Amino acid sequence: MRSMMEKACFCFILFVIHMWIWSLHPFDALASNRHLNIAHHQKHQIETMGIAKSTTVQKDAESMNHDETIKNNTDTAQPDNTGELDQESLDALFPSFDTDMPSRQLPEKSRTASSMTVNGDLRNQTAYRLKKPHQFSKIKTDFNFNLSGRVSDNLSYVFGGKLSYDAVFDLTDNYNEGVESDQKKQTDLRDAYVDFSWGNAELRIGNQQIVWGEAVGLFFADIVNPNDLREYILPDLDQIRIPVPAINLEYYHSSLYLQLVFIPYPEFNEFGKKGSEFDFSEPIYAQNANVVMNEPEEPANSLDNSEFGFRVSRLVRGWDLSVFYLYDYYNFPVNYRYISVNPIVSLHPVTITYQPEYERMHRFGHTFSKEYMDAVFKGEWIYTHQMFISSINSADFDGMLKTDTFKWLLGVDYTFFNSLETNFQFMQEIIMDYEEHMAQKEYATAFSIWMKTGFFEDKIEPELFFVSSLDQKDGLFRSSMTYNYDDALKIILGVDLFFGQIDGNFGIFDDSDRFFVEIRYKF
C-alpha cells in the first residue's frame, strides 16, 4: 500500500513538472519541448537551407517552380472550406531544420562602418534651338560624384563634387568669349560636410543644401540656397541649388523639430553672361537708351555679412506644419537705376546706369501638408519685409521702391487611375503697399501643372510640366520622354518652350525654345 502511495506521488510530481513547462510562453515552451519531441519537425539537410537562402538570380527558376507548387496547392485552400494543402507544399513552406543548426542571429550591429561608399552619375545633355538662329546651344557633359562614409556612430561625412565640360564652345562659334569663359569648363564643390550627432541633436558643418518648402518644381519657400540660373530653372533642382557653407544645428524631440542655420559668408545666384542662352539683362538693353550695366559688388566674406535663420516643424495628427524665419541677403541683386540726359546729338536721349547691389531682408513663412482621401494637400506662404520693387517712374531717383510682400501657394498631389501622377499648384504674390509706379502688378497670379506616368512596366515615362502667369500671360511648357534602358542608364528626349512678353518671368526667354537629348548613367 505504502509503495503504491510512493509511486502515485512520484507520478504526480512528474505531472506537475510537465504542466509547469507548458504554462510557459509558447515560444519558451517550444524551446523546451524540442528537447522532449524532436519528431515535431522533419530533418532536412543543408540543401534545404541552401534553397531557403537563395539570393541569386540563377536560382529564380527553382524558386519559381517552388512557388508555383505553393500557389497551385494553396489555390485549393479556400477560406471557408477545408481545402487541403498537400504534404509536399507544406514541407516546402516549412523546410525542416536541425535542432543543432547554428542560429543565423548576428550580433547587434554597430553602426560604425569605416567603409566609404561612392556614387554619382555621368550625364550628357545636348540641346538645339528651335527658333532662329537654329543651332546647338549646349553639348554638355557633367560628372557628379559623392563620397560618403561613417567614421563612428556619431560622426559621418559627405564629400561631393561636379566636373562639367560644354563642347559647344569648342565645336561651334555660337557664343562670345565672355560666355565661353563662364560656362565652358567648371569644377564645383557640391555637398561637402560632416555630421555630428549627440543625444537628440545633430550638427552639420560644411557646404550643404538646406531645403525648405513643399512646392513642386518651383522655388517658393526654398529660399536659403542661391541658384545657378545660367540655364534658368530647366536643370534638376539639386543641380540648380548652389550649396552654401553653413552651420546647421537640428534638434529632435518626439514629433517636434527645431533647426538653426548660420551662414557665415553669403552666396548669391549665378546668371548667364551677356550673350548667353538665358541672359537676364537682355530686356534692359532693349530700351531706347544708352545702357551702362555695372557688375554687382558682392558683400565681403565677413561675419558682419553672415546670414541666420531657423525653422520649427511638427507633425500633429497627420498635419505636417512648419514655420521659418530667414535674415539674409536677397539672392537677386537690386538693380538701382540712375538716369542722365544725353546731349542732343547722341544716339540715345538718355543714359541709364544700373548699379546692382545686394540688400538684406527679413522673411518669415509657414508651410503645411496633409494627406486626405488619397490626395496630398500642401501649401506655403512667405512674408517679406521691405522687398525691392522696380519703379517705372523716371523721376524716381534710384528706380527702386520698398514695400512688404506676401506670397502664397496651394497645391494638391493626386494619382489618377493608379498610374497618372499629377500635381496642381496655384500661387500669388501680393504687394502690400502698392503704388501705381511699380513695375510689378499688385496681384501677380500664376498656376502650374505637372503630370507623369509610365508604360511598359515604367520602361517609358512621359512627363509634362506647365507653369503660366495669368497676369503677364507668359509661361513655360516642358515635355519629356524618359526611356529607362536598364537599371543604370536612362535616355531622355524633351522640349522646353517659353512664351509671352519680354518683361515676363518666362516670356523673357521666348527666343530660347529648345529640343534636347540627355543620356544619364548612374552608379
Place this chain on the structure above:
Amino acid sequence: MKKNTLSLAVFFVCMLFPWAAFSTEEITAQKILEYADEIRSPQAAYRVTARVISKKPGKEDKIAVYEIWMKGKDKTIIKTLEPAIDKGTSLLMLRYDLWAFLQNISKPLRISLQQRLFGEAANGDIARANFSGDYAPVLKDTITIKGREFYALELTAKDERVTYHKVNLWVMKDTYYPLKGEFYAFSGKLLKTCYYTNYEKLLDQIRPTRLVLDNPLVDGQKTIIDYSNMTLDDFPDRVFTKNYLKKLKY
C-alpha cells in the same frame, strides 16, 4: 522517515510551481494574432535586407534590394540600394503618413496612402503589417490539413486608414507560424495574397524569410521578398522623422 521525506518533497514541489501551472492559458484570436506578429517581426528595433523580385509572365524579372529599418509597429524606413538608378531613394512610413526622399530633389515629398497599394510601398506595407495593432481578429475556424492544425482568422481593420480593410490569415496552431494571408480592399476585392515561407531561425526565433505575394489584379504577376541580414539596432527616434531622411547614408 521515508513518509516524511516524501511528504516534504510533494509540499516543496507544490510550493515551487504555482497552481496556475495546472490551468491551460485560454487562447484567444487576439493572442493568436499577437504571437503570429512576433513570429513575423521582432518587437525590438531592427534592420533587415530585403531582396524583391517582381515577376510577370513573358517579361524579364525586375530585381530591387532594400534595407528596411523598423522600430515598434508604426515606424519604418525603406532605403533603396538597388537598382543603381533608384539608389538613394528613401521611404518613411509613420503609421498612416508617408514621405519619399529623392536625391534629385533633395527634400522629402509627402505621398498619399494610395501609394501603399501601388508601387514599392505596397510591398513594404504588407511586410510590416501590424496585424495585432491595426486589426480586430475573429477566429473563424480551426482546420486540419494533412494532420496539421491551422487557425483561420478573419481580421477587420480598426481604422479606415489601414491599407487593407480585411485580411484572412491562416496560422499554424502549435507554432503560430503564419502560413497565408489574403488582403482585401473595402469593396471586398482581393488585392494581394501573401504566402509566408522558408522559415529559418533569425534573432532567436523561427521566422518566415520569404514572402511570396500574388497580385490577383494582374494575371501571373508575383513578387518574392527574401529577407536576410536581420540585426538588432537601437535606432534613436529622430531617425524616423521626415527631416532626418536627408541624412540617411548610402
